[in-house]
Amino acid sequence: KQEVTQIPAALSVPEGENLVLNCSFTDSAIYNLQWFRQDPGKGLTSLLLIQSSQREQTSGRLNASLDKSSGRSTLYIAASQPGDSATYLCAAPLGGSEKLVFGKGTKLTVNP
């Protein structure tokens, strides 16, 4: 079964801390991976998309890496702020399909 797993399910950190969110997937042949942010009751905001030919992608304080051989991706958030509090989801098109398979997300709380 093609799966995406995110660890931890929840994370609480003090403001200013650097943190890493983890995502693992079962298909080493993926052609891209996306990280999303979701605020409570809202839709998904695309943060970063990493193509299979890339190893990293950066946007502001966010940096995402992709290691297809180990089936892992990480989202690094530098100097976290209370406004970063949200659920972060990773998703990839597994099994040669275009449909995205999502993890359950990591709920991040940044405390002032």
Place this chain on the structure above:
Amino acid sequence: DAGVTQSPTHLIKTRGQQVTLRCSPKSGHDTVSWYQQALGQGPQFIFQYYEEEERQRGNFPDRFSGHQFPNYSSELNVNALLLGDSALYLCASSQPVRALNEQFFGPGTRLTVL
């Protein structure tokens, strides 16, 4: 650019009823996908439409059906609603360029089945 839009925002129905949700894709996008997100879970793929045809389908019963119009907008129809259909329904649009396939999501429609 208005991004992906969905209507309505919220909807309350009773068991057995039918519902239609609507989605307009991001400008320049011609592929629309629908996802169901239960509380505390990641979104689950329902189906994808391209050139007015259902191109892929996830593990959802035939009660879930859809349509894509010539202007690329799309509808999701759910018949014979069950309590378990209560969820956030998300629409995503993309361009069918395999190497990118970046999907952009709308704000969702919250469906409550009583």
